[in-house]
Amino acid sequence: MSILAGKKIIVTGVANKKSIAWGCAKAITDQGGEVIYTYQNERMKKNLLKLIPAEAFTVELDVSSDDSLAAAFTAIKEKYGQIDGLVHSIAYANKEELSGNVTDITREGFSLAQDISSYSLLAITKYALPVLKAGSSIVTMTYMGSERSIPNYNMMGIAKASLEAEVRYLATELAPKGIRVNAISAGAIKTLAVTGVKDYQSLLSLSEERTPDKVSVTIDEVGNSCAFLLSSLAGGIIGDIIYVDKGVHLS
Numbered sequence: 001m002s003i004l005a006g007k008k009i010i011v012t013g014v015a016n017k018k019s020i021a022w023g024c025a026k027a028i029t030d031q032g033g034e035v036i037y038t039y040q041n042e043r044m045k046k047n048l049l050k051l052i053p054a055e056a057f058t059v060e061l062d063v064s065s066d067d068s069l070a071a072a073f074t075a076i077k078e079k080y081g082q083i084d085g086l087v088h089s090i091a092y093a094n095k096e097e098l099s100g101n102v103t104d105i106t107r108e109g110f111s112l113a114q115d116i117s118s119y120s121l122l123a124i125t126k127y128a129l130p131v132l133k134a135g136s137s138i139v140t141m142t143y144m145g146s147e148r149s150i151p152n153y154n155m156m157g158i159a160k161a162s163l164e165a166e167v168r169y170l171a172t173e174l175a176p177k178g179i180r181v182n183a184i185s186a187g188a189i190k191t192l193a194v195t196g197v198k199d200y201q202s203l204l205s206l207s208e209e210r211t212p213d214k215v216s217v218t219i220d221e222v223g224n225s226c227a228f229l230l231s232s233l234a235g236g237i238i239g240d241i242i243y244v245d246k247g248v249h250l251s
């Protein structure tokens, strides 16, 4: 059964083949969906083009710029008219804000991390609304550092708490339009983003140690859960944070 047959879904955040978004894009494709790829800048575009088929649609989308968001959604509307879903898989914080003490977080560093990692979900949803069909689904990526104090995750934990609150408010606002919003709380995976966290090797090994079967979650497993949440099979799931972490959150 192809649970996303005929669906057109935007996937943000493919930086390389280790990206969680790449796991999502592969699962969507496997389930019969068509992926609309967005990339942050020309450098990311180069990496992206190495992974995807030549005929795939790509468009630049930098969430820090309203002009970029507007241009991207104009291009998507022209090409597709309406679409069926959106994967938000974007985060950024300065390295200084991912180590040491939270009392050292600067006003600028706080604003930057919140803007890119949290506000971006509200922003992209606002621009996506005119093209999202009733029955569509939005999925974002979060991490357990939102609710627990994880060494060095610091600013990103604060941004993820904000992101998760957005999921609940957006879900409430958009459910009457037939649009579901949910988050996946993924387990720790070695990606470009994670390497920004000081002593990230400890984060990864501690996380693996805490899985009941001692095997960390993969981007393919996160991607499959994302495909499910994007599909009508998940019609009853609204405003939730679904753990896809191989049980790390249990202990």
Ligand SMILES: NC(=O)c1ccc[n+]([C@@H]2O[C@H](COP(=O)([O-])OP(=O)(O)OC[C@H]3O[C@@H](n4cnc5c(N)ncnc54)[C@H](O)[C@@H]3O)[C@@H](O)[C@H]2O)c1
Binding pocket: 012, 013, 014, 015, 016, 018, 019, 020, 021, 039, 040, 044, 061, 062, 063, 064, 088, 089, 090, 091, 092, 116, 141, 142, 143, 144, 185, 186, 187, 188, 189, 190, 191, 192, 193, 194
């Ligand atoms: N890797 C993990 O352990 C883990 C665990 C839970 C949640 N997450 C979350 O998953 C998401 C994806 O991260 P990842 O781990 O796959 O790392 P990644 O580095 O592969 O992806 C991060 C993406 O964010 C994009 N991005 C950053 N600033 C942007 C901007 N201004 N405009 C548009 N895109 C921008 C980058 O281009 C990149 O593609 C993030 O939200 C991250 O916090 C990661």
